[in-house]
Amino acid sequence: MSNVSQHLISGALSGFASTVILQPFDLLKTRIQQPDYLSKHGHNPLSPQSTLIFRTARNIVQSNGIPGLWRGTTASLLRNVPGVALYFTGLNQFRTFLATSPYFAPLRAPSSSYSTSTLPKLTAQGNLLAGALTRTTVGLVLNPFSVVKARYESSYYSYGSLSEAFFGLIRSGPSEIFRGAVASSLRDAPYAGIFVVFYEHIKATLSSAVSSAPESAVVSLPFLHSTSVNSVAAASAGALATLATQPFDVMKTKMQVRSEMHYHGLWSTIRTVWQHRGVAGFFDGATLRMSRKIFSSAIGWAVYEAVLMTMHSSRRTD
Template sequence: MSDVGKHLFSGALSGLTSSLFLQPFDLIKTRLQQGDATLGAKQRGAIRSTARAIVSSSSNGVLGLWRGTSATLIRNVPGIALYMTGLNQARGFMAVSPIFAAVRKRDPERHSSVLPVLTNSGNLLAGATTRVAVGFVLNPLSVLKARYESNLHAYSSLISSARSITRAGPSELFRGFLASSLRDAPYAGLFLVFYEGVKHEAASILPPSSPLTSAMLHSCSAAAAGTVATLATHPFDVIKTRMQVRTEQKYHGLTRTVLAVWNERGIYSFFDGASLRLSRKILSSAIGWAVYESLLVFARSRNVQKSGLYS
């Protein structure tokens, strides 16, 4: 398998694993952020009451918490695969530049990572630009995912929701892209900076001397980085969700949506679903990056073994 193929496969498996396990977090977060007028201010932030409402209204019971899983997989599996692959290509390209190439050298015998090493500014730029580029390509799927998870749209199936959004034209397909970019660019950049920084420092405490310790190192580093990046960017996640699931005039445009959210409960409205998104991001980052990097490390070790046999 080619190098690009390995990254695509590892990224896709990473996205598949995290999406299947964590869909309930996404579903409940969307319901909390959509600003449903039937929910009171106190209930709007109540995770348990929202979860109970979903379960009780679903003919599938607890499995109702996995509503929208198909839309999530359609969005996240190719999205994470493209992001991971594009990020690796961008970092590889930037690593040859003296401006972005990190001074420290990687020990090939340590199982910490097989990815290019950049300076903090390089990681910030690579993460931000790659995430926004992939987000633009897949924004129609993000709108589809958000609306299918919401209960404000009477979509009986994924296909019917896709047809409805497509018929509405480009303005609907790319709704919320600006808010998504304002969330994703700093999130991806900050995540990568903290992920690489924490991983580098933690390697002295938890030396990646085996596949297990290597996976633990990646998982803990990603969880820590996900915490910081999520808290810094959550208000834009609320704005993005509101723009993508609500059709009222006051949610058309970034400025109007910001004012509409602010007029509800002030600054508190911008943190609806924050605990859910934080929990999901910590877990998805821990699972996703551990799976992604562990597969690449495994592939590298297999290549080393093969080259040793035939040398």
């Protein structure tokens, strides 16, 4: 199996696992971000976000049962499985290319003989550039799927089927197909860049700590140690990157699910949110997105790297 195929399969499995498990987080985040101001839907805008999350979840369960929390899962899978697969594959290819440059290659190889990864090693600048450009490119290509995903999760649209949603979007023209693309890029570029930098740094630090542990503990369960290191590193990096980019996620959701003219441009959307909600409005759904990103990063990167290491081990033994 080729190197590209390995990364595509690993990324697809990663995207599938994290999407199915964590879809309720995405659904609730979209529902909380969609209104102009929360009091319009019977909620006090000054209520703790945990109270609002509980009320939103309770209303969904009362109306559609527990399965209602997984509304939009199919649309999410259509966006996230190819999206994660393409992102991981493109990221690896770009990092491999940058590793050939003296400017982006690390000055020295990691001193530890214990490794939790088969991915290329780069400087912080290289990881920042690779993460930002790859994530932005994949996001632009798959933006139509992101729009359908957001609208499926929203309570403002009642699609009978996915085909109805896609054909309706296509008939609306390019302006609808790429709704929220700028906000998505402004969110995705710094998120991915920050994430990859912190992920690799935290992973290297944890790997060094593991390698200094008693040798018997590392050798006895190397797969478990690798998965634990990668999960903790990804969860930590996901939390930091999410907090830094939350306002742009709010802008993206507003632009993709609202039809009013004041949501048809990035600056008019920012102005509208500011007028209705102030600073707090730019962090609507932050708790859910933070939770979702922590878990999805931990699951996604652990699955991705574990599948890659398994494939590499199998290839060496053949």
